[in-house]
Each structure stands twice: as structure tokens, then as C-alpha cells.
Amino acid sequence: MSGIYGSRGISIASGKGATVGDSEGREYLDFYCGSGAALFGHAHPALKQALVEAAELPWTIGPGMGSDVRDRFKARLNAILPDRSVFYCNSGTEAIEAALKLATSLRPGKKKVLALRRAFHGRTIGSLSLTFNPQYRKEWAHLLPPVQHVKPEELPGAVDGDTAAVFVEPVQGEGGVHPLAPSLGEAITEACRTTGALLVSDEIQSGWGRCGAFSASSLVGLEPDILCFAKGVAGGIPIGLTLWKKELGDFSASGHGSTYGGNPLSLAVANASLKLLEDEGYPEKAKSNGEFFRKLLSGIDSPSISEIRGMGLLNGVELTVKAVPVVKRMQEMGVLALPAGPSVVRFLPPFPAVEEDFRKAASVFAEALKEEGR
Numbered sequence: 001m002s003g004i005y006g007s008r009g010i011s012i013a014s015g016k017g018a019t020v021g022d023s024e025g026r027e028y029l030d031f032y033c034g035s036g037a038a039l040f041g042h043a044h045p046a047l048k049q050a051l052v053e054a055a056e057l058p059w060t061i062g063p064g065m066g067s068d069v070r071d072r073f074k075a076r077l078n079a080i081l082p083d084r085s086v087f088y089c090n091s092g093t094e095a096i097e098a099a100l101k102l103a104t105s106l107r108p109g110k111k112k113v114l115a116l117r118r119a120f121h122g123r124t125i126g127s128l129s130l131t132f133n134p135q136y137r138k139e140w141a142h143l144l145p146p147v148q149h150v151k152p153e154e155l156p157g158a159v160d161g162d163t164a165a166v167f168v169e170p171v172q173g174e175g176g177v178h179p180l181a182p183s184l185g186e187a188i189t190e191a192c193r194t195t196g197a198l199l200v201s202d203e204i205q206s207g208w209g210r211c212g213a214f215s216a217s218s219l220v221g222l223e224p225d226i227l228c229f230a231k232g233v234a235g236g237i238p239i240g241l242t243l244w245k246k247e248l249g250d251f252s253a254s255g256h257g258s259t260y261g262g263n264p265l266s267l268a269v270a271n272a273s274l275k276l277l278e279d280e281g282y283p284e285k286a287k288s289n290g291e292f293f294r295k296l297l298s299g300i301d302s303p304s305i306s307e308i309r310g311m312g313l314l315n316g317v318e319l320t321v322k323a324v325p326v327v328k329r330m331q332e333m334g335v336l337a338l339p340a341g342p343s344v345v346r347f348l349p350p351f352p353a354v355e356e357d358f359r360k361a362a363s364v365f366a367e368a369l370k371e372e373g374r
């Protein structure tokens with residue numbers, strides 16, 4: 001495996017619910033969840049059953065073939081977000097690539113694409129053009145399509161008649177866990193409406209119930225024309241979705257494509273995940289558990305904490321010290337979390353996490369801060 005990821009120093013051998021086990025038999029509370037993709041926890045019985053049933057049928061059939069599984073998934077999704085077209089792919093960055101191509105082809109002649117400072121939208125060339133972090137961009141700057149990155153408060157004023165698309169995360173994840181202020185979300189929506197720019201909401205990390213509603217956009221005043229989902233959609237099986245209002249039109253013939261996009265295996269699990277959101281009331285639980293967790297975090301008396309931010313089960317704590325040593329110490333004490341930038345510890349708990357898990361994560365975090373937060 002490439003060295004780009006570094007190593008967390010453990011090998012994961014088992015997992016159930018909000019817990020994983022390593023090859024040495026140690027258990028960890030998993031608030032990392034494969035960068036948030038294991039949104040339903042590990043080995044969720046309903047997702048396992050859907051996967052096992054789907055494994056008996058053709059796994060991949062080609063996107064042009066009709067599929068009962070795809071129809072059932074689309075009907076369920078349609079009940080939540082009506083009158084949308086969908087492009088199926090296999091990851092977050094692909095969902096963003098599709099949104100970028102679609103938006104710019106639906107607004108020919110308009111030259112501006114806007115995104116936010118601190119934005120993270122992926123690392124393939126189109127998505128990377130929308131991602132802000134100069135460290136991620138610098139080697140490929142000469143290849144990137146032009147995108148203007150503006151401060152959140154300056155975004156509404158930057159949208160004009162020459163703007164094709166505006167990309168926003170309802171809660172910036174990788175950029176440090178920054179929820180968008182609803183008044184700003186409303187102003188961005190209004191600016192797009194009046195100029196005809198297409199508003200793209202990247203819910204790859206914040207959506208699918210994680211932040212307390214199926215669509216995180218609805219919590220921050222965004223009314224997107226195009227929506228991108230990935231990560232937890234099929235509980236961690238690779239999938240990405242780009243959804244847009246049908247009335248906007250479509251890709252041109254052969255304007256885009258994906259070999260695996262919409263394969264029955266991932267869509268069978270995605271369909272089961274949608275059903276779980278309803279049956280288990282996971283978005284509502286995410287909202288209340290998130291509030292509970294942030295209250296616990298606020299109760300930690302540490303000079304190393306400068307701010308606690310988050311929504312539902314996407315939370316970050318800004319530190320006055322570096323995040324990585326704290327994350328490492330927490331891992332040694334049996335809790336997995338992850339950094340979001342140099343000084344933010346990010347927590348991405350799965351839906352099945354319970355009160356006791358949040359209490360453990362908060363107390364281990366407090367202990368790690370005592371030891372590492374100097």
C-alpha cells in the first residue's frame with residue numbers, strides 16, 4: 001500500500017456496532033469509523049442481511065441495464081427527495097466530479113465556479129480544484145480548473161451572473177468541523193436563486209442522517225440544486241450519489257459514465273440503510289446523541305480546549321495544541337478518533353453508539369488531553 005496515509009499502528013480484525021478489535025485482541029470504541037463511512041457501525045445485522053441476499057444475485061450488471069434493486073432504492077430515495085435525477089458512482093470524489101461536470105454543462109458560457117476557504121471536496125483533479133488546502137493542491141496547481149475560494153461571509157456577494165456553480169459543505173469536515181451559519185446558508189441560497197448559479201451541497205461527510213436530518217443542507221439554510229452523498233450511504237461499501245432537480249436537465253449523451261455505478265450489490269445495502277434511517281429514527285438519535293456528547297465535551301476542564309463545534313454526530317474540538325498526539329494517546333487508551341487539520345480532534349461516531357460510549361469517549365479524551373495537551 002502507498003505510504004500516503006501513514007500508519008495508525010494497529011491492524012483491524014473484527015468489529016461489531018461501535019466497537020472494533022485489533023489483531024492482538026484489543027478492543028476500541030470506534031469514533032473514527034473509516035473516515036465516517038461506517039455510519040451504521042460494523043456488521044449491522046440489517047445491512048449484513050441485505051449484502052448476503054444481494055450476493056446471491058448478479059453483483060454488477062452495467063448501468064444501462066434495468067434493475068429491480070435500483071428501482072426500489074430510487075423509489076425510497078424519491079419519497080425523501082422527490083423529483084430528482086441521480087448519477088450513481090463509487091466514492092465521494094466521483095460524486096463531486098459528476099456535480100462539477102453537470103453544473104458547468106447546464107450553465108454553458110458562465111465562467112465562475114466558487115467554493116469556500118477550508119473546503120474539502122476530494123482529491124481527483126476536478127474535485128481537487130474545489131478543495132482549498134494549498135498543501136493538497138500545490139503539485140497539481142497547473143492542471144486544476146479555475147475555482148475561486150472565498151471566505152464564507154463573502155460568498156453571497158461573490159455570486160454573480162457569470163457564476164455557473166457554487167460548492168458548499170453544510171458542515172466543513174476535513175477543514176476543521178465548521179458548521180455553516182443558517183443565515184449565511186440562506187443568503188447563499190438567495191444569491192444563487194437570483195443569479196441562476198447552481199448551488200451544489202457536498203453532504204458526503206455531513207449527510208445521510210449524520211448531522212440530525214437526512215439532508216444536512218436543511219439544517220443550515222441551503223436549498224441545493226445538486227446534492228452529493230457518499231461515505232455512509234451503503235454503510236461503508238463504496239458508493240457515491242449525485243442528485244439534482246429533474247427540471248434542470250441532464251448530462252449530454254455520453255457526457256459522463258461509470259462501470260460500477262449503480263451496481264446491485266451496493267444499492268441493495270444502500271436501500272437497507274435508507275430503511276434503517278426510517279425504522280430506527282437514526283437522524284433524530286444523531287441529533288440528541290450529538291447534543292449529549294457536546295455537553296460532555298463542554299464539561300471537560302482543560303486549558304487545551306479552545307472551541308467545541310459540531311452538529312449531530314460530526315463533532316470537532318479545536319485545541320491550542322496539536323491534535324495528532326492526542327488522537328494517538330486516545331487510541332492507546334482504546335478510543336479511535338481522527339484529526340481535522342493540525343489542531344482539531346474530530347469524532348465521527350456511528351449511529352448505534354449509546355450514552356455509555358459517548359461518556360467513555362469524552363473521559364478518554366479528557367485523560368489524553370491531560371497527558372498530551374501541554
Ligand SMILES: Cc1ncc(COP(=O)(O)O)c(C=O)c1O
Binds near residue numbers: 173204
Ligand atoms: C465533504 C467531503 N467531500 C468529498 C470527500 C471525498 O470523498 P472520497 O474520499 O470518498 O473520495 C470527502 C472525504 O472525506 C468529504 O469529507
